[in-house]
Amino acid sequence: MGLNEYITGLKSFKGFAGDIVSHRTFDAQPAAWASPDIFPCFKNDLSPLLAGVGIKHLYTHQARAISLILDRCHTVIATPTASGKSLVYNLPVMDALISDPSAHALYLFPLKALARDQLDTVNKMLAKTGAVFSEPLTAGVYDGDITGYQKTKIRNHPPNILLSNPEMLHLAMLAHHHLWASFFGNLKYIVVDEVHTYRGVMGSNMAWVFRRLLRICRFYGSDPCFIFCSATIANPGQLASELTGLPVTVVDEQGAPCGKKDILMMKGLEGAAQTAITLIHAAVYRNLATIVYTQSRKITELIALWAGQRAKTMADKICAYRAGFLPEERREIEQKLANGELLCVVSTSALELGIDIGNLDLCILVGYPGTMMSTWQRAGRVGRGGNDSAMILIAHEDALDQYFINHPDIFFTMPPETARINPENPQILDRHLDCAAAELSLDADDPMLRPPVVQERVQALGRQGRLLLSRDGNTWFSPRKRPHREVSLRGSGHTIPIFKEETRQSLGEIDRHRSYFETHEGAVYLHRGQTFVVTLFDHLKGVVRAKEEKVSYYTRARSSKNTEIISVEKTCQVKGTRVGFGKLKIREQVTGYEMKSVSGQKSLGIVPLDLPELIYETQGLWIEIPDWIRQRVEMKFLHFMGGIHALEHAAIGMMPLLVMTDRNDLGGISMPFHPQLETAVVFVYDGVPGGLGLTLQAFENAEILMKRTYEAIRDCTCQTGCPACVHSPKCGSGNRPIDKDAAKQILQMLLEQKTGQRESAFVQASGPPLFSDIAVLKKEIHEKKTGVISPKRYAVLDIETRRSAKQVGGWHKAERMGVSCAVLYDSLENDFLVYYQEDMEKLVERLRQMDLVIGFNIIRFDYKVLSGLSRFDFHNLPTLDMLTTVHERLGYRLSLEHLAGQTLGLEKSADGLLALKWWQEGRLDLIVDYCTQDVRVTHELYTYGRDNGFLLFKNKAGHHVRIPVDWKLMSDLT
Incomplete structure (x- = not known):
């Protein structure tokens, strides 16, 4: 009755007159039970276990999914919240463990709290197996919160069911797989809960984590079956298959019952946050267990703070919850909400997933969550166990929120979105190839290397020295032992x-x-x-x-940005314009921040900042705006730049109608003239280095995107622009300039123009790469910077000194060491020339004639010594320092002797200490012979690297591997 009274009171409250735009009631649905003829055929009698957890029957979707899993089919269960998905994976796993107590299962949860929450359920079920074995089956959590002692104990004696998270799998298990040999060798099932969260950056990373996991399992002789659990999305099977590279069967019918649910949509006339606070107070007063979802950490904190301040007697019943809290803080809040100490929690998406927080009555959404999937997932957090519940959506002054408020029928009929990942993102793929090679060397026949995009990236990493090829050219190794720490699974960086x-x-x-x-x-x-x-x-x-x-204020960053089109992958004609898609280079710089008062949102001033530029490559689409449209807009005395800026904001706001994302995953730039396209253009791009495939999906629906954007601007009742249409909460220029009317006119002209007209106004695309001259220009710039352009004549130089570093006071005083002799190989004369200290000017004159000077540690040592004997600036010479090149590739140094021995089978004839001794003895002949041999070895090493593209060395693991060198780019000696 409390919930019904709450809804009745809400609708009759005069303060909300005209605020509620829609109220729909979804009737309760009865359970659909599985008939005996489709009941799963377990190998063991699980009736005591089922009775122990109060299960008498299975729902239809549970029975079908379990039968598939027992047949070893990779399966994804995509049903609403609280539909009994955990039973679907627990029963087959228990059945397998009873049959084989040495078997293991890995349960992966996106949040640590989910794993710990599920551990209680698993332990209760495992306890029921104790009657079968003298030692019962075991389960344990392996995460970052347990002690080092506990981690060692679990590794040495892994439980039958290990509950963990993606980070621990990536950092602790795969990186140290030899410590988990028995676990991986007997792994039967891998359960991936909340798989719909593995999209975007995290999903793209997890696609390679799962491939690496399967690779390790094959190495230890196991072939586990995957079980995925998902919220309702459009493509659960496709997502699970893309994550693993395996065929996956989908079970998406719903057999679980659900209670009556009321859905209300509100305009939030007093502001979404203020409306939410009023709703919270009314709910807590009626003892309704309530969860409030917000769109950001900041507003989460503010609503909880303000709600407590305005009703101090309720303050201890209201609390904020978000990512970034310490683990102990989160668990305390979860427990208080579950046991009733708290009546209202204000949360970000952190509590969207299935953590047990008790039976809740009311869900309040402060703003549309960005996807229909998240909306119904959050709605499913209330009304568990068939109880009645309600969800209230309070619209923000945001384009998408207002679009649904103006079109509630679309909100209730929109299908679930498609989850997108992009495993081919080069930045993500490169990092995981490095990790995979560190775990187990990559052989030529490794299944992971079969896709062409992987072969391409492996070759690229090899050229960069980030993967090292074996001497025989058949195996790739990582140059580092543990590159895993440099991979952030959930973000674009660390x-x-x-x-x-x-x-x-x-x-x-x-x-x-x-x-x-x-x-x-x-x-x-x-x-x-x-x-x-x-x-x-x-x-x-x-x-x-x-x-x-x-x-009494909050801050908002101000920034400037620019973009360059690296390559054009696709173009299409949409009415009166052309839309393109391709790879972009984004340059963005935070230039300052604005202080705005909490009450009234008044600007209190802008403070400048001096921060470095952020540069990254990503995917994006662009809409070209022909010159004739600009002319017409300006003839009407409208602000053209303000118009395309407003169009950019509105298009980003409408993108989540087409793509499973929110505007924080996207970026945009509007430019009145782009030098590559030679016209005005609006860019929308994936806000993650490498791209996620979001704008690709939008490009494929470009006409729908433009129409929805036009409708959002046209239907908004404001006069000059507002957050409901063309203002962006994350605009780096503070929504200036903005011209709503100009944006509406631009889109109207584009969409009314017939396809094919005025095509002459566009630069014709020639396919990828459209701007090939960019690559040529980059090569010219690189050559100018290095000072090396196809040397026709080169020298190889080495010197020996008269005094040691100790004698002159340290290596930093090398200019005092003096020269006993210098030997130079001149490629034009094909001869070794000897110079003594009194011949330094002759040596300088010879060096001036070279297109390239080659040496080993020549920049830090030889030039430093020579600078003490000549005023000539040796650092202006076009130089190839082989030691520096090796260090840049590997991150550590190798000696000339090591490289020459491994690559050429040559040895040095002496060393520097012996040469110093010879100088004291007056044996210049021996010093010259030794120095000449060093130059000969250096020269042969150079020519080997130039002709073959690599040198050889023995790494710390004892493997003979290649280190790539690109000296061919600096040489043209044929």
Whole structure:
């Protein structure tokens, strides 16, 4: 009755008059039970186990999925929240473990809290197997919160069921697979819960984590069956298959019952946050267990803070919850919500997944979550066990929110979205190939290397020295033992910690890219209702410090950006314009931040910042705006730049109608003239280096995107533009300039123009790469920077000194060492020339004639010594320092003797200490012979690398491998 009274009171409340735009009731649905003829055929009698957890019957979807799993079919169960998916994977796993107690199962959850929550359920079921065995089957959690002792114990004696998360699989298990040999060798099932969360960056990373996992399993002789659990999305089978490279069967019918659910949509006339606070107070007053979802960490903290301040008697019943909280903080909140100590939790998406927080009555969405999948997933968090429930959507002043408020029928009939991943993202793929090679060397016949895109990236990594090819050319090795730490599965880069300035206590962490915009110096950072001002942002070391301070304002970063089209992959004609898709280079720089008052949103000023430019490559689409449209817009005295800027914002706002994303995953740039396209253009791009395939999906629906964008602008009732149509909450220029009317006119003209007209106004695409001259230009710039352009005449130089580093006071005083002799090989004369200290000017004159000077540690040593004997600036010579090249490739140095011995089978005739002894003895003849041999060895090493593209060395693991060198680019001696 409390829920019905709440809804009745809400609809009759005068303060919300005209605010509620839609109220629909979805009737309760009865259960669909599996008939005995389709009941799964377990190998063992599981009736005691089922009785122990109170299960008498299986739903139809449970029975079908379990039967598929028992037949060893990779299966994805895509049914709504609270439909009994955990039973689907637990029963087959228990059956397998009873038959083979040495078997193992791996349960993967995207959040640590989910794994710990599921452990209780698993242990209860395993306890029922104790009657069969003298020693019962075991389960355990392996995550970053357990002690080192516990981790060692689990590795040495892994439980039958191991519950973990993607990071632990990647960092601790695959990276150290030899410590898990028995576990991987007997792995029967891999359960992937909440697989719909493995999309975008994380999904693209997980596609390679799963491939690496399967590779390790094959190595130890196992062939596990995958079981996926998903929320309702359009392509669960495709997603699971793309994640693993395996065929996956889909079970998506719903057999579980559900209670009556009321769905209300509100305009949020008083502001979404203020409306939510009123709804919270009314719900807590009626003892309704409530969850409130917001779109950002900041608004999560603010709503919880304001709700508590305005009703102090309810303050201890309301709490914020978000990612970035410490593990112990999150678990305390979860427990209080489950046992009723808390009545309302205000959360980001962190509580969208299936953590047990008890039976909730009411879900309030402060803004549309960005996808229909998330909307119904969040709605499913209330009304568990067939109880009645309600969900209220409060619209933000956001383009997509307002679109649904104006078209509620579309909201209730929209199909679920397609989850997209992009495993071919080169930055992601490269990192995982490095990890895979570090785990097990990559042989030529390795299944992981079969796809052409993987072969292409392996070759590219080989040329960069990030993978090393064996002497025989059949096996690839990683140059590093543990590259795994450099891979962030959930973000575009590494995360960095945030500390309290006074105590160095951790306040959480933030993605490195986001840190430039949210934790720059002066930024206001919110944590559990407390405000902190960032006092230190060290982007080089990756550290943020903040001090607690009560302020009445918040901050928003201001930035500038530019883009370059690297290659055009696709183009299409849409009405009166052309739309393109391809690879872009984005340059973005945070130039300052704006302070805005919490009450009234008044700007309090802009503070400049001096931060480095962020440069990355990604995928994107662009809409060309022909010159004739610009002329017509300006003839009407409208602001053309403001118009295309408004079009950009509106298009990004409408993208989630077509793509499973939100505007924070996207970026945009509008330019009145783009030099490559020779016209005005609006770019929308994936906001992640390498791209995620989001804008590709939008490009394939470009006409729909443009029509929906036009409708959103046309139907908005504002006069000059607002967040419901053309304003963006993340605009780096503060939504200036913006001209809503100009944007509407531009889109109207584009969409009314017939296809094929005015094509002469466009630069004709010639296919990828469209701008081939860019590559030529880059090559010319590179050659000018290196000072090396196809040397016709080159020298190889080595010197011996009269004094040691110790004698002159250290290596940093090498200019005092003097020269006993210098030997130079002249490629034009094909001869070895000897110079003594008194011949330095002759040596300088000879060096001036060379197109290239080659040496081993020549820049840091030889030139340093020679600078003490001549005023000539040796560093202006076009130089190839072979030691520097090797160091840049490997990250560590190798000696000339090692490289010559492994590559050529040659040895040095002496060493530097012996040469110093000979100088003291006056044996110049021996020094010259020794120095000449060094030059000969260096020259042969150079020519070998030039002709073959690699040198050979023996790595720390004892493998004879190639190190790539690109000296051919600097040589043309034929």
